[in-house]
Amino acid sequence: MLGNWVFLEVLEYIGRFSVLIAVIFYFAESGDRKKQKHYQAWQVINTAQAKGGSGGRIEALQELNRDHVPLVGVDLSGAFLEAVRLPHADLLRSNLQSADIRQALFNSANLTYSNLHSANLRDADLSKAKLEGAILDDADLTGANLSGADLTEVSMDNADLRSSNLHAIAWQKISGIKLANIYGAKNAPDGFMAWATQHGAVSIESDDQWNALQVKK
Numbered sequence: 406m407l408g409n410w411v412f413l414e415v416l417e418y419i420g421r422f423s424v425l426i427a428v429i430f431y432f433a434e435s436g437d438r439k440k441q442k443h444y445q446a447w448q449v450i451n452t453a454q455a456k457g458g459s460g461g462r463i464e465a466l467q468e469l470n471r472d473h474v475p476l477v478g479v480d481l482s483g484a485f486l487e488a489v490r491l492p493h494a495d496l497l498r499s500n501l502q503s504a505d506i507r508q509a510l511f512n513s514a515n516l517t518y519s520n521l522h523s524a525n526l527r528d529a530d531l532s533k534a535k536l537e538g539a540i541l542d543d544a545d546l547t548g549a550n551l552s553g554a555d556l557t558e559v560s561m562d563n564a565d566l567r568s569s570n571l572h573a574i575a576w577q578k579i580s581g582i583k584l585a586n587i588y589g590a591k592n593a594p595d596g597f598m599a600w601a602t603q604h605g606a607v608s609i610e611s612d613d614q615w616n617a618l619q620v621k622k
Contacts, residue, residue, distance in 0.1 A: 439472065442468070443469060443472065443474055445465075446465035446466075446468050446469050447465070447469070449461045449462060449464075449465040450462050450465050450466065450479065450481075453484070454480050455480070455482060455483065456483070456484075457483055457484070457485060458484070458485050459484065459485050459486065460484075462481065462484055462486060463486055463488075463489045466479075466481075466486070466489060466491060466494075467489065467490055467491065470490075470491050470492075470493075470494045475495040475497075476491075476494055476495055476496050476499060477495055477496070477497045477498060477499070478497070478498045478499060478500075479496065479499045479500070480499075480500045481499065481500060481501050481504050482500045482501065482502040482503060482504060482520075483502070483503045483504060484501075484504045484505070485504075485505045486504055486505060486506045486509060487505055487506070487507050487508060487509070488507075488508045488509060488510075489506060489509045489510070490509075490510045491509070491510060491511055491514055492510055492511070492512045492513060492514065493512075493513045493514060494511065494514045494515070495514075495515045496511075496514055496515060496516050496519055497515050497516075497517050497518065497519070498517070498518045498519060499516065499519045499520070500519070500520045501519060501520060501521050501524050502520045502521070502522045502523060502524065502540075503522070503523045503524060504521075504524050504525070505524075505525045506524055506525060506526055506529060507525050507526065507527040507528055507529060507545075508527070508528045508529060509526070509529045509530070510529075510530045511529060511530060511531050511534050512530050512531070512532045512533055512534065512550075513532070513533045513534065514531075514534050514535070515534075515535045516531075516534055516535060516536050516539050517535050517536065517537045517538060517539065518537070518538040518539060519536075519539045519540070520539075520540045521539055521540060521541050521544050522540045522541070522542050522543060522544065523542075523543040523544060524541075524544045524545070525544075525545045526544055526545060526546045526549050527545050527546070527547045527548055527549065528547070528548040528549060529546070529549045529550070530549075530550045531549055531550060531551050531554050532550050532551070532552040532553050532554065532570075533552070533553040533554065534551075534554045534555070535554075535555050536554055536555055536556055536557075536559050537555055537556075537557045537558055537559070538557070538558045538559065539559050539560075540559075540560050541559055541560065541561040541564050542560050542561060542562045542563055542564065542581070543562070543563045543564065544561065544564045544565070545564075545565045546564055546565055546566050546569050547565050547566075547567050547568055547569065548567075548568045548569060549566075549569045549570070550569070550570045551569055551570060551571055551572075551574050552570050552571070552572040552573060552574070552592070553572065553573045553574070554574050554575070555574075555575040556574055556575055556576050556578075556579050557575055557577075557578045557579075558578055558579075558580045559579050559580060559581075560579075560580050560581040561579065561581060561582050561585050562581045562582065562583045562584060562585060562605075563583070563584045563585060563619060564582075564585040564586070565585075565586050566585055566586060566587045566590050567586050567587070567588045567589050567590065567610075568588075568589045568590065568591065569590050569591070570590075570591050570592055571590050571591065571592055571593040571594065571597065572591075572592035572593075572594075573592075573594065574593075574594060574597070576594060576597050576600070576601075579604075581604075582601050582604050582605060582606045583604065583605030583606070584605060584606070584607060584615075584618060584619055585601065585605075585606045585607070586606070586607055586608070586609055586615050587601055587602075587606050587607070587608050588607075588608045588609055588610050589610070
């Protein structure tokens with residue numbers, strides 16, 4: 406009987422030891438698993454490059470950003486990324502031309518020198534975003550939150566800024582704002598509206614009237 410008890414104790418010890426070994430290996434391999442996960446996420450993004458639709462890119466981008474992986478130079482042109490959540494993302498020199506990123510969350514993101522030409526940014530959150538040198542020509546920023554955004558050297562000719570939130574934007578060195586529509590823009594800093602108008606911006610509620618001006622340019 407005593408031998409049986411000893412045998413059972415040995416089995417219990419072995420079982421506990423096996424669990425400990427499994428835990429050690431789990432954490433030892435966690436770095437490799439994370440690398441594999443990141444590799445798979447990049448595969449999804451790169452495979453869908455230059456294609457319409459999401460193609461799983463929303464989840465892949467959000468996963469990489471959660472793990473603080475830089476998204477520098479990523480090509481998302483023409484992608485459907487509605488409501489993607491990328492706060493504080495490093496999107497330096499990224500290509501978001503003609504991307505559908507309405508209602509996206511880019512607060513405090515680094516979009517310096519990024520191409521956002523003709524991007525749909527309706528109701529997007531770009532608060533405190535770094536947009537120095539970015540291209541926002543023909544971008545739809547209707548209702549977007551640009552509060553605290555740095556627009557130094559930003560080109561935004563023909564951009565739709567109607568009903569956007571312009572609180573505390575850095576605007577003094579905007580490089581182009583010709584025919585941008587600032588109708589109903591909210592919380593604009595002192596002097597911005599007058600400066601924008603002097604540099605070719607318009608304030609027009611009607612799409613037809615605004616489009617007619619753009620055709621004449």
